[in-house]
Amino acid sequence: MLEKFAETKKYLVNIFNELQSSEDIDGYIINNSILSDEIHRLKNGDFKIALVAPFSAGKSTFINSIIGKDLLSMDIRAETSVITKISYSEHIKIEISYIQNDKVEVIEKDDFGAPLTYDTCKEVLKKITTVRDEKNEEIIRQVVVYCPLEICKDNVEIIDTPGLFSRHEKHEAITNNIIPQVNAVIFMIDPDSVGEANFTDKIRNYVNSAKNSSLEEDGRHIFFVINKIDVFDAEDIAKARHELEEVLSGIIMKPNIHEVSAYFGMRGKQLRSGDLEITDIQKDRKIKIPDPIDPEYTISGRQITDENALDIIHFSKIRELEKSLGEYLQSKNQYLITDVISSIRNILSDSINKLKFEMKEIYSTIEEDQSIYIEKIDQLREEIESVKVETLANINSLVMRRIRGGISDSSLEDEISDEIQHQLVGTAKDIEREMFKKWSKAKQSINRHNAEEIVETVILEAEDFLVLKVKELVRQSFLNVKKIISVLISDIQQQLNTVTEKFEEAEIKNLGSKMDRIGNLNVDNLVGSTMNNIEREFSSIIVSIAKDCQEKVRDAYDSSVSMVKKKGVWNWLKGLFGAEDYEEKFDLYRFKRELDILVDDLTDTMKNRLMESHVAISEPIFSMSNVIMDDINGEVSKIITNVVKIKESVLVDLKSEMDRNEDEKRASIELKQMKASRVKEISHRFEERLVGLTEEVIEDELSVESPVYQ
Template identity: 25%
Template sequence: MQNQELTIQKLNDKIEGLKKYFKEFNFGESRKQDEVKKLNELQNKLYNEEYKIGIVANMSAGKSTFINALFGTDILPTFNQATTDCATYVYSTGEKKSIIYKDNEKIELEEKELEEIKKYALKDSSEELKGSENDKYKNVTKIDLYYPFKYIQNSKQDDLNVIFIDTPGPNNTGIEKEKHEWITYSVINDVDMLFVIFDFGQLDANLTEGLWNSIKERIEKSREFKVYFLINKIDMALTDNFPKGENEKLVKENWFKKEKEAVKTLEEAILKHKIEKNKIEIFPVSSEYQLLQRGKHFNKRDKRVLLALEEDIEEIFPDKNSEEILLDYLGFEKLEKSINEFINNMAKKNLLDGIDSKINNIVAEEQKFLYGKKQTLEGNKKKEISKLERVSNLLEKEAKELEKNLKEDISEEIKKSKQEIKNLIDSRIEKDFRNKREEIIFRIMYYPFLYGSLFDFDKTKKIIEGYSVSDLKDFFEKDILEKSSYSREIKKHLTDEEKEKLSKEVSNYTYEKINECKYCYLGISSDIKEFYHNFDKRVTKLFFKYKDKLEEYIDDILEIKKENININVDISSVRDIEFTIPKSQVDYKFEDAKYESAFVWYKPWTFFYGDIKVGDEKKYITINPKDNYSNIDKTLETFIENFYNPEINQHNKIIENHANSVKDLYQSFRHKKDNEIELSKRALNNQEENLKLVKKEIENFNKIIEEK
């Protein structure tokens, strides 16, 4: 096929041309059906490949407004509070509609009903959903929204199927907190691209250490994973950009000054977390003004707000195009250009190259079949029949011996791969659970004592989170974890109510730290993907080892001339068997619409049961480090025990099924060759006529591949 820039349309034309050829094919109905099936699968992949973009932000960072600005209209509700209880998946389609998943039912909203999605997207605990009449909007587990994209992959004919996934956000409080965190971490480990939206006014309050670590791990382990940090609400800096009483020169000098400082702050945070600067792109954006600029239906206030900014820009830059400066300031056009270029140059290119390679493999196999048949029909009938009989004998004997050897190699590969996946899971459990025990115990032991000085739970937690484990260890004696009792004086006497509140806060903090272990473990998905990539390469290589050997035997017997055959098979793309990488058995379960965690505690909420004591005369707190450490250890081990075997077993099953599919693939190939030999034998009965037919097939085939 001619060298040319690959597009979805061009590859589809190639596939359609080959399908037409095979549907008119004259040599074997079974072969025809097999090849058309392969081409249909490639065509389906070509048009249905999904590219997922996750969106993460804390409350009030303007996430919903950002999404609305991307679409140029209000498609999601916007409030200064957490608005979503579940992930919302936004698909690009011409037809506007939404599908709501709740209570094992599916509710479809047509375009005229889309306003109602704003209620389904609200938190169950929100004020707007109080009252029994609003119960129908609760317990939503997923929202699918279908809406045409205007600026991201919007050519329709030659773009990937981009899906935006709007997460609830990781910093909510109350009963939804754990559920929202779980959804957010799960999305981060599943998407191809991630938007992290920061609030310009609260840059220091956006990402937890757990989120930083998850993002860092995905960047390090996935070359194709792309991250954008978006500083939203930069219009908050406009007051600083236009200081009153300043002359025009100073105003120009101040233009975008605060925004650049915000970018520098994030760059320093990226370096602090030891992430390469070029791995994350930072874009300052103004979602509110961009939505106004793109909106079709303005009210008078909106017009005045946007007009005021446009007039300010014209006044500062009278000799420049004010519209260009405005669009540059709002940031969306630059962001969207970067997104489209990355998707086209990375994800789409990889998809198209892979499909093109598989098409070329089909072409190479067909060339070999046609020219081999032509050579047979051009030869001496008696001699050719003798060769074909020898091949039939080979397929009955030596080919089965090769199959036996392949099975032995596959069994060995299964054994090695099972051990490899077990080692991988064991190492992650050690890293993300067992190695965190000391960190957890020292943080929660220090909590009540620090609170006894500050008497402020938020400050206590923030300060503790800023300490390293070694810092916290310095606060205690070296053998502290062996002690059954440890006391420290505090500044004031605690009432019974304060003691109860402190005990609950310590338990909540403990629960939170143990959950962080679970979220960190989700990062195993990158390791798992890499394992399966390498595993698939190994079993595919085994298939080709024995397939090529069998073909070599057959070609030697038939004395196949290969000068007319353009065979350049890409082993990495030839496998026809797709498999789904399983998700971790560490999961979040929802019960009775209360979203209670299924997390197993060794002694629920009792890490400090009876351990926090306040004397009647002296003001002090006493804890039991030994018991607390033991309880944390048992809690972690119980949790690990609950998911470990299902985790291992699901991977063992996938390994066995996928590796064994290679044996089936080889057997199918042997049967295919057997059928081809029988067809060739029959063709020799009418040698002259079939030779004309195969020459015509070659002519038709060559025309198709030259045209495409």
């Protein structure tokens, strides 16, 4: 899935190691760059993919298809009840985290003391992650399965969430809290479900929620999978696709929809990897594929051979989805690649320019008075240091003014606060209208027989609507933060451009010529990492705010439930000994009053309630802005300081040349010429390899297709 990204990353890490060990590359330039930090970020960049699907849509089969292993139970009765994550490790093991404590249980062996295999791991997972044991979801927070899977090797984590629309309603709250924390979301859909009214309403809400749980433009991080193309005919699949596009209209302009057979994808990969024998496929009555020789006919049973493994995978269309998903994930962390490439180029260029400048200046010192030249160098160092101090003060003032505000400029906090306040007014009207409409309609039909069902429906709908509206508000606030930070970084770059000019003026004034660019006064590398940090903060904040909203709506329900004595003579007798039994009683009329009060609050005292929301939403954003301010100041200071250190090191080296005689100076020039030539060779080889990596050098293992798919 991420083959190209992985190859590029591996190459860049190797180049970094080569530069560090090379005698031709100035170690001072490498050590005073941010390349080491960027390599660390590149190595640790992760990709999280969550799969969300209605109960019985074939979710576990789909994940098995992606990983190419029969790991998760495909038994329809074994519905997932616990968040299950799949990550890379050389050895199979399971980590179980619990809700009530920080204990993490690690399982590495089966009941007989043997190391876990995929088969025994599957049996353990069936026991601890499904609704067969209802206690699981009460005590287990999450399960992480570590396996030697190629697809997870480059920090890819696949998350199996509890099913949507299931009888276990709390699964949906779990799923909604996971979605904001992942890079990509896959909604998996059964063709039979798309046309149902309940599905239409639900999926629109879920997609809306997923869209507002990310800062991505137009839901680019959301993928839709129509499963079971091996079961339904082409007309049914086309109809399901059309209906899904109708459902998504107005939410996502160009939804990324894929039609697959998860079952065929899994079986084909298993056959190709050797996990299955060809006889297993031949005995599988579900496996029928177009005949590669004559596509108008199908083959099955003994007609299928080992050579048809690729045909089975092609028929599943799972590779098309993986390619699309891989391209998106690569684009998400592309800034990591871009930053490293930019820094490597700068280091190579700086090394060459430093050598060229030193050679030119050493020539001039052969004929110039040494004492005068040393004075010029010392004067230049003082001026460079003065420019650095002045610039850091100016940029700190600029960041402070833009983030926190000053005498005339409004701060980021003021702008965000005003925007939130403005948005809350419209949000209040939307919530007021929606809540009043839903409750007015629902309470008319409540009776003793349907109270519980209607109450639960009202709460869930109110919760969904409130959380969605707040997500929209928070998302807009964060998008505004991104715009403001982008402008700020642009302003900083202008300041640094001015600094470059001042350095050049000082160099020309003191040495009679300027250094070719040595040191990188460019903040482009700040953009990707800063925006990525904003997105991570958004993910954590949106989860906490959504939880706060859910708790507010449920308070009305909880206050309507009380414990009362059970009726009956026997319980009365038990009461004489203080051992009577109690049961929950739902006070229908009190609940109506509670929700009436809630609606009244949203109508009459909405301003007070929304002021609470204003604080809950704005405070984390303000805290984040202060962190961003400190980070930007720190990074810019590092950039300027590093450039100054490199320039000063050049001048210090030149002063050391003063003690040499003419022959030694000429020998030094010759050595620097050879070094510059070798660095140019490294640079040329680096650029050639980059061209190869940007082209389609990694051929898909399925590029040679049978006539059926050409």
